[in-house]
Amino acid sequence: MKTIKLSLIFAATVAGFFLSLINGSVEISSAQIFFGIEDETKRQILENIRLPRTIVAILVGVNLSLSGAILQAVMKNPLADPHIIGISSGAGLFGIFVMMVVDDAGAFMTPAAFVGAMLAAALIYLLAWKDGIRPIRVILAGVAVSAFLGAGISALLIFYSDKVHGALLWMVGGLSARSWQHVEILLPYSIAGTIATFLAARHLNVLQLGDEVATGLGLRVNLVRTILTTIAALLAASAVCVVGLLGFVGLIVPHTARLILGSDYRLLLPGAALLGAAVVTISDTFARTIFAPTELPVGILMAMLGAPFFLYLLRKEL
Amino acid sequence: MNLSAENISVRLGGKEILRNVNCNFLSGKKTAIIGPNGAGKSTLLKILCLLIKNFSGNVKIDGIDIRTLGRNNLARIMAILPQERDAPHDTTVKQLISFGRFPYRKFFGGNSSEDDAAIKNALEITKLTDFANRQVISLSGGEKQRAWLAMTLAQRPKILLLDEPTTYLDISHQLEVMDIISDVNKKFSTTIIMVLHDINHARLFSDQILIIKDKKVFAAGNPKKILSAQTLSDIFNVEADIFKNSAGDEIIFPIRRTNSEF
Numbered sequence: 351m352k353t354i355k356l357s358l359i360f361a362a363t364v365a366g367f368f369l370s371l372i373n374g375s376v377e378i379s380s381a382q383i384f385f386g387i388e389d390e391t392k393r394q395i396l397e398n399i400r401l402p403r404t405i406v407a408i409l410v411g412v413n414l415s416l417s418g419a420i421l422q423a424v425m426k427n428p429l430a431d432p433h434i435i436g437i438s439s440g441a442g443l444f445g446i447f448v449m450m451v452v453d454d455a456g457a458f459m460t461p462a463a464f465v466g467a468m469l470a471a472a473l474i475y476l477l478a479w480k481d482g483i484r485p486i487r488v489i490l491a492g493v494a495v496s497a498f499l500g501a502g503i504s505a506l507l508i509f510y511s512d513k514v515h516g517a518l519l520w521m522v523g524g525l526s527a528r529s530w531q532h533v534e535i536l537l538p539y540s541i542a543g544t545i546a547t548f549l550a551a552r553h554l555n556v557l558q559l560g561d562e563v564a565t566g567l568g569l570r571v572n573l574v575r576t577i578l579t580t581i582a583a584l585l586a587a588s589a590v591c592v593v594g595l596l597g598f599v600g601l602i603v604p605h606t607a608r609l610i611l612g613s614d615y616r617l618l619l620p621g622a623a624l625l626g627a628a629v630v631t632i633s634d635t636f637a638r639t640i641f642a643p644t645e646l647p648v649g650i651l652m653a654m655l656g657a658p659f660f661l662y663l664l665r666k667e668l
Numbered sequence: 669m670n671l672s673a674e675n676i677s678v679r680l681g682g683k684e685i686l687r688n689v690n691c692n693f694l695s696g697k698k699t700a701i702i703g704p705n706g707a708g709k710s711t712l713l714k715i716l717c718l719l720i721k722n723f724s725g726n727v728k729i730d731g732i733d734i735r736t737l738g739r740n741n742l743a744r745i746m747a748i749l750p751q752e753r754d755a756p757h758d759t760t761v762k763q764l765i766s767f768g769r770f771p772y773r774k775f776f777g778g779n780s781s782e783d784d785a786a787i788k789n790a791l792e793i794t795k796l797t798d799f800a801n802r803q804v805i806s807l808s809g810g811e812k813q814r815a816w817l818a819m820t821l822a823q824r825p826k827i828l829l830l831d832e833p834t835t836y837l838d839i840s841h842q843l844e845v846m847d848i849i850s851d852v853n854k855k856f857s858t859t860i861i862m863v864l865h866d867i868n869h870a871r872l873f874s875d876q877i878l879i880i881k882d883k884k885v886f887a888a889g890n891p892k893k894i895l896s897a898q899t900l901s902d903i904f905n906v907e908a909d910i911f912k913n914s915a916g917d918e919i920i921f922p923i924r925r926t927n928s929e930f
Binding site for chain 2: 426552555556558559560561562563565566567568569570612613614
């Protein structure tokens with residue numbers, strides 16, 4: 351039964367992939383994708399615009415979903431996601447700082463955003479720590495750290511108001527003009543992060559039983575938690591530095607996967623990764639075609655879909 | 669296996685909880701730890717299984733310091749059923765019990781035949797075989813407690829630590845859980861260490877009693893010998909009657925507090 355559901359999610363991912371390739375300002379038929387395109391311009395559009403953008407969408411969806419799925423178990427909090435607990439705003443502050451202060455910032459943004467994410471995660475971890483991690487303290491510390499980092503971002507925007515437009519686009523989160531170089535930035539993080547996360551599936555399952563039970567079962571809770579938080583930060587930071595502060599994917603997707611597939615991380619992780627890829631590719635396809643020729647940043651569409659869905663979850667589960 | 673604690677002292681949050689506690693839990697015996705609220709019983713239990721690590725003194729299994737064993741090795745020898753625990757809402761009884769095999773996991777591959785046997789065995793001894801595919805959340809309090817107990821049994825522990833295993837259960841389910849614990853002790857010679865609140869359970873179901881009061885060991889030994897009306901008055905400030913019930917067991921029944929300042 352659950353294998354069928356997982357197969358359906360996989361089918362949605364494949365559908366998202368092709369929808370994203372086919373749709374846009376230039377029509378490309380599915381036959382052309384499989385049997386080749388004679389028109390040189392169309393071929394260029396497919397190979398150098400649509401394909402890398404679609405792959406970036408898939409990788410970002412995978413990274414953010416896995417990051418959220420990890421954090422929900424590690425922080426023992428269904429509300430944990432990279433955005434809400436400050437990992438994204440940490441990456442955001444450092445990313446925007448580099449974008450504003452350094453000319454030609456491209457090469458530095460990934461490491462800067464990564465450092466920012468790690469620092470934000472560490473800060474929240476320290477603030478929430480008192481004889482172990484308590485869910486309520488994680489949320490409160492996350493809110494405080496996010497507000498603090500948000501103030502930093504606002505200050506940067508005011509001091510460097512000439513560069514606000516680029517920063518604004520980055521903060522909303524979008525996939526426009528993402529190309530092969532972005533695929534190259536993301537891919538190593540996605541591959542290493544996905545493998546590491548899948549290997550930790552059983553550890554994540556045990557963590558859900560509570561710290562004392564997990565310790566009694568031989569899990570080195572604090573060590574595992576620190577490693578997994580690092581992996582989650584790495585996944586989120588790599589996504590955020592490529593597409594900006596794309597919200598809600600890390601929250602909605604793991605929860606939806608949990609509703610469909612259950613709480614066993616051995617099934618939940620691949621489900622969340624595939625669903626994340628499907629959600630981002632399909633949302634991005636809508637975002638760039640719905641008001642064509644104007645392109646809506648996918649972050650806006652995701653937040654519009656994400657907020658109501660989040661409220662629905664709150665009413666249903668809590 | 670024999671478990672012993674030597675010169676255990678611990679401070680938590682700046683407050684002294686235990687001072688120079690020495691105790692020995694005999695191999696294959698059931699020991700009940702009793703004492704007033706806040707005396708440090710649960711803290712002692714958590715130290716015995718290294719849930720609390722920043723204590724002074726030593727805890728030894730057959731003479732080997734447990735701090736040198738490593739978490740995973742320790743989990744193959746010793747299981748703990750803590751009070752604080754949680755399971756995702758869709759976890760089935762069988763899934764929960766299979767977590768007990770976590771200390772024996774291999775890097776790749778699924779359940780071994782040994783895992784399956786241990787899970788089946790745990791289901792049988794806790795009489796949960798018919799509930800294997802039920803969700804834990806749908807069980808009654810007594811069944812839930814048996815399911816968590818079964819998880820610890822799947823660890824195949826030589827030493828089993830239980831923190832107030834009968835709390836929140838009605839009298840019938842309390843006896844059911846105590847019977848299962850006695851059963852495990854008899855079948856596998858598991859060393860049992862349990863924090864209990866019910867003095868009569870401690871008296872009836874244990875071979876040895878350890879009384880903790882005011883951060884120290886107040887008394888230790890055979891339950892029938894040390895649990896007199898006088899000890900009860902000393903530990904709990906309660907005047908009690910001791911009488912024989914129809915099964916021939918001596919039962920303690922409190923009458924009134926001896927220092928009724930409030």
